[in-house]
Amino acid sequence: MFARPPRYVAGLPRPDRCLVMGVVNVTPDSFSDGGVWLEPAAAIAHGRALSEAGADLVDVGGESTRPGAERPSVDDELARVIPVVTELSREGVVVSVDTMRASVARQAVAAGARAVNDVSGGLADPAMVSTVADLAVPYIVMHWRAHSTTMQDLATYDDVVTDVCRELSQRVHAAMAAGIAHERIAVDPGLGFAKTGDHNWELLGRLRALHELGLPVLVGTSRKAFLGRLLATDDGQQRPVTARDDASAATSALAAVAGAWCVRVHDVPRSLDAVRVASRWARSTP
Numbered sequence: 001m002f003a004r005p006p007r008y009v010a011g012l013p014r015p016d017r018c019l020v021m022g023v024v025n026v027t028p029d030s031f032s033d034g035g036v037w038l039e040p041a042a043a044i045a046h047g048r049a050l051s052e053a054g055a056d057l058v059d060v061g062g063e064s065t066r067p068g069a070e071r072p073s074v075d076d077e078l079a080r081v082i083p084v085v086t087e088l089s090r091e092g093v094v095v096s097v098d099t100m101r102a103s104v105a106r107q108a109v110a111a112g113a114r115a116v117n118d119v120s121g122g123l124a125d126p127a128m129v130s131t132v133a134d135l136a137v138p139y140i141v142m143h144w145r146a147h148s149t150t151m152q153d154l155a156t157y158d159d160v161v162t163d164v165c166r167e168l169s170q171r172v173h174a175a176m177a178a179g180i181a182h183e184r185i186a187v188d189p190g191l192g193f194a195k196t197g198d199h200n201w202e203l204l205g206r207l208r209a210l211h212e213l214g215l216p217v218l219v220g221t222s223r224k225a226f227l228g229r230l231l232a233t234d235d236g237q238q239r240p241v242t243a244r245d246d247a248s249a250a251t252s253a254l255a256a257v258a259g260a261w262c263v264r265v266h267d268v269p270r271s272l273d274a275v276r277v278a279s280r281w282a283r284s285t286p
C-alpha cells in the first residue's frame with residue numbers, strides 16, 4: 001500500500017477533487033493546438049473560456065516541447081506569454097506559467113501568474129529554482145532529461161517508474177535546497193518527455209508509486225501521441241490530435257482514482273466531468 005500524497009499545494013485552489021488545469025499554448029508549433037492561439041486576443045479568449053468551463057487553473061506557455069521542436073528566443077517567449085498572463089490574471093483567472101526560463105517565470109509572476117510549471121524540473125536553467133524560491137510561488141517539477149531536439153534519444157530506463165521517481169526526487173531536493181517550501185511543490189512524471197508510449201503506460205499503471213515522493217502529483221496525458229497510437233485504425237492510421245479528448249478524459253478519471261492531485265488537459269469540460277465522477281466513485285469505495 002502506498003501512502004496518500006498531500007492533497008493540496010499551498011497557494012492554489014483546493015476543490016474537494018482532483019484539479020483540472022486547462023492548457024493555453026501561445027505557440028506556432030505545439031503538437032496539440034499549435035498556431036491556434038498565437039494571437040494574444042485569441043489566447044486570452046481561450047484561457048477565459050477554459051476558466052468559465054471550470055478549469056481550476058490555466059497554464060500559459062510560449063515554448064513548444066513537441067519532439068524535435070526548436071526553442072524560441074527569450075524575447076519571443078515573453079512577447080507570447082506576458083500579455084496573456086497579464087490579462088487573464090487581471091480577470092481573476094488562476095494562471096500558471098509553463099516555462100523553463102527563470103527570467104520568463106519572474107516576469108510572468110510579476111504579471112500575475114500564481115505558479116511556475118517547469119517541464120525541466122529546474123534542469124534547463126540553473127537560475128530557475130532560486131528564482132522560484134525568491135518569488136515564493138508554487139512550483140511544478142516535471143521529470144525531464146533534455147530539450148525536445150534530443151529527448152527521445154534518452155528514452156532508456158532500467159525500470160522507468162523507479163528511475164523517474166529517483167530523478168524527480170533529486171530535482172525536488174535541489175528545489176528545496178534552493179529554498180522552495182515543500183508545501184509549494186508538486187511533481188509530474190513527464191509523459192512523452194524522453195519516454196516511449198510503453199514508458200507512459202507503465203508510469204500511468206504504477207502511478208501510485210509516485211506517492212512515495214510525498215508530494216502532490218500532476219499528470220499530463222492530454223492529446224499525446226501514445227493515445228493516438230492506442231486508438232489507431234486497423235490499417236494503422238493514428239487518431240487525429242483533436243479526436244483524442246474522450247481518451248484524455250478517460251485517463252483523467254483513472255489518474256484521479258489513482259490519487260493524482262491535478263490533470264493538465266486541453267478539453268476542460270470533459271475532464272472536469274471525468275474527475276467529478278472519479279471523485280464521487282472514490283468516496284464510495286471502501
Ligand code: PMM
Pocket residue numbers: 023025030031032033064065066098117118119140142188190191218219220221222223264
Ligand atoms: N506536457 C506538455 C507541456 N507542458 N507540463 C506539465 N507539467 N506536464 C506535461 O505533461 C506537459 C507540460 C506538452 O503538451 P502540450 O504541447 O499539449 O502543451
